[in-house]
Amino acid sequence: xxxxxxxxxxxxxxxxxxxxxxxxxxxxxxxxxxxxxxxxxxxxxxxxxxxxxxxxxxxxxxxxxxxxxxxxxxxxxxxxxxxxxxxxxxxxxxxxxxxxxxxxxxxxxxxxxxxxxxxxxxxxxxxxxxxxxxxxxxxxxxxxxxxxxxxxxxxxxxxxxxxxxxxxxxxxxxxxxxxxxxxxxxxxxxxxxxxxxxxxxxxxxxxxxxxxxxxxxxxxxxxxxxxxxxxxxxxxxxxxxxxxx
Numbered sequence: 566x567x568x569x570x571x572x573x574x575x576x577x578x579x580x581x582x583x584x585x586x587x588x589x590x591x592x593x594x595x596x597x598x599x600x601x602x603x604x605x606x607x608x609x610x611x612x613x614x615x616x617x618x619x620x621x622x623x624x625x626x627x628x629x630x631x632x633x634x635x636x637x638x639x640x641x642x643x644x645x646x647x648x649x650x651x652x653x654x655x656x657x658x659x660x661x662x663x664x665x666x667x668x669x670x671x672x673x674x675x676x677x678x679x680x681x682x683x684x685x686x687x688x689x690x691x692x693x694x695x696x697x698x699x700x701x702x703x704x705x706x707x708x709x710x711x712x713x714x715x716x717x718x719x720x721x722x723x724x725x726x727x728x729x730x731x732x733x734x735x736x737x738x739x740x741x742x743x744x745x746x747x748x749x750x751x752x753x754x755x756x757x758x759x760x761x762x763x764x765x766x767x768x769x770x771x772x773x774x775x776x777x778x779x780x781x782x783x784x785x786x787x788x789x790x791x792x793x794x795x796x797x798x799x800x801x802x803x804x805x806x807x808x809x810x
Contacts, residue, residue, distance in 0.1 A: 582606055583624055596632055603629050604637055611644055623651045630658040638662055642671040645691075646681045652690035656801040659694045669703050676709040688713065689723045692730045693800035700810060707734025714743075714755075725758030726800070732762030740768050747773070753781040760784065764791045765809055 586602040603625045610621035626648075629637055641648065641658060648655050662668050672691055676682050692713075695706050710730035713719050719727075731739050740763070747759050760777055763769040769791065777784040799805040 583621070586625070586628070600629070600632055600634055600636070603632075604634070607637055608640065611640065611647065617647050617650065619650045622648070623654055626651060626654050626658055630654065630660075633661050635662065638665075638668070642668065645671075645675050645687070646684070649684040649687040652684070652687040653801070655687070656690040656694040659691075660697045660799075660801055663694055663697045664699070669706070673703075673705045673709060685720045685723045689720075689726050690801070692723070692726045695730050696726075696733070696800060696807065699808075701735045702730060702733040704734055704736070707731045707736065707739060710734075711739060711742075721752045721754040724752075724755045728755065728758035729762040729765065732759075732766050732768075735766050740766065744768070744773055744776075747776055747780060750780065753783050756781045756784060757787050760787050760791065761797070764794070765797070 582602065583606065586599060586606060606621055607625040607629065610618040610625060626637075626641070641655060645655070659668060672695065676688065676691065682688055692710060695702060695710075698706075707730060710727040713727040714724050714731050716724075728743065732743060743759050743763065747756060750756055750759070756777060760769065763773060769788075774784075774788055777788065795809045796806040797809065799807055
């Protein structure tokens with residue numbers, strides 16, 4: 566966007582704190598000043614009376630993610646619905662803290678509140694963050710995921726990721742429901758989610774594989790990819806893989 570005169574000067578001045586934070590982050594061994602500056606930028610970007618400043622929120626939260634800064638965890642958890650425009654960054658930020666009790670409880674409260682969890686985009690990224698939790702996922706997470714999977718009015722991308730969360734609860738009733746539903750489900754993206762989730766809990770037997778390939782032309786490629794794998798790419802980090810126990 567090309568600006569002129571006073572508008573251009575104001576825009577440069579407005580970015581001074583961002584430039585300073587980036588300098589502190591890039592040039593000093595001690596990350597303390599950078600953390601302090603970034604947290605201040607995030608708090609100002611999320612002032613309730615002003616509404617979210619998406620650019621500044623993304624700038625500060627992404628760098629706080631790189632620093633694994635826990636000091637802003639409470640702020641992020643209490644403003645989840647406002648952070649929907651930067652949902653992918655929120656998921657990345659929550660990754661190191663996903664096993665904390667307050668994170669587990671907050672995500673359940675948020676997802677179970679229809680007034681807050683209206684963004685399918687945000688919900689999908691939160692379910693993606695849940696997959697970073699090692700081992701069997703909390704039952705309450707699987708409960709919330711099951712609601713989305715069973716609601717065929719939800720977007721396919723949300724249902725696919727939610728299916729994996731549901732299955733990683735490792736509850737026999739959920740596994741049986743998915744195996745039964747794959748004979749009714751038509752959407753190839755959702756069926757791919759079923760396949761990944763079943764593979765994760767070691768329930769992708771030959772009968773299930775035959776049923777999947779009968780339902781979706783792309784299922785064969787997915788099954789070939791999954792065969793023998795004990796690690797899968799993270800949905801929230803380009804450099805990380807998740808181990809299948």
